[in-house]
Amino acid sequence: MFTGIVAAVGRIETVTPLGAGADAGVRLRIASGELDLSDVIIGDSIAIQGACMTVVALAADGFDVEVSRESLDKTVGLERAGRVNLEKALRLADRLGGHLVSGHVDGLGEVVHFAPVGESHELRIRAPRELGRYLAYKGSVVVNGVSLTVNRVSDEADGCVFSINLIPHTVEVTTLQELKPGARVNLEIDLIARYVERMLSTAQAPS
Numbered sequence: 001m002f003t004g005i006v007a008a009v010g011r012i013e014t015v016t017p018l019g020a021g022a023d024a025g026v027r028l029r030i031a032s033g034e035l036d037l038s039d040v041i042i043g044d045s046i047a048i049q050g051a052c053m054t055v056v057a058l059a060a061d062g063f064d065v066e067v068s069r070e071s072l073d074k075t076v077g078l079e080r081a082g083r084v085n086l087e088k089a090l091r092l093a094d095r096l097g098g099h100l101v102s103g104h105v106d107g108l109g110e111v112v113h114f115a116p117v118g119e120s121h122e123l124r125i126r127a128p129r130e131l132g133r134y135l136a137y138k139g140s141v142v143v144n145g146v147s148l149t150v151n152r153v154s155d156e157a158d159g160c161v162f163s164i165n166l167i168p169h170t171v172e173v174t175t176l177q178e179l180k181p182g183a184r185v186n187l188e189i190d191l192i193a194r195y196v197e198r199m200l201s202t203a204q205a206p207s
Helices: 069-074 168-173 191-204
Strands: 008-017 026-031 045-048 051-059 062-067 082-088 107-117 120-127 140-143 146-156 159-166 184-189
Touching: 045 062, 120 184, 140 159, 159 168, 184 191
Parallel strands: none
Antiparallel strands: 008 026, 008 082, 026 062, 045 051, 045 082, 051 062, 107 120, 107 184, 120 159, 140 146, 140 184, 146 159
């Protein structure tokens, strides 16, 4: 589990195919930046752009993970070199500064607007229609591993557009600053909303 509070921005340095076939995954070498790796061991989980990955090798300044083709097909930002948001797995004694995050990407969104508004930025994202039911005013959502609060929701024919206000600190310390209209992003819906939807659908099912 994670909180969606990005601990550091690292960088994917190399992407090495794990096989020759079209279904092969990749091994990523990630420079950890300011992420403290002193308490990380092989087998630990680290969220990369919001996707939970397992550490398979460690160095003083970075770590390696292996990403399956399934994960590559369901996420963005893990297929090439570039900057990535990093967060180590939550410990039971840690503060929950964001919200409960599983690190499992539910779908991909598309940035439709990203621009300054006063001292902040407004970010609008179109989510797939099937995720729209989980998005609510003042509810939580994860975008590229960052826990954010939904300010507005608008259901449309081709999906659901939601708006987020980003304070300057969030823009400064995450990769969200690099977003542009048309960019795709990893989305994870609120864990509690997922269970509520499941319970309601089960309760309404004929016995």
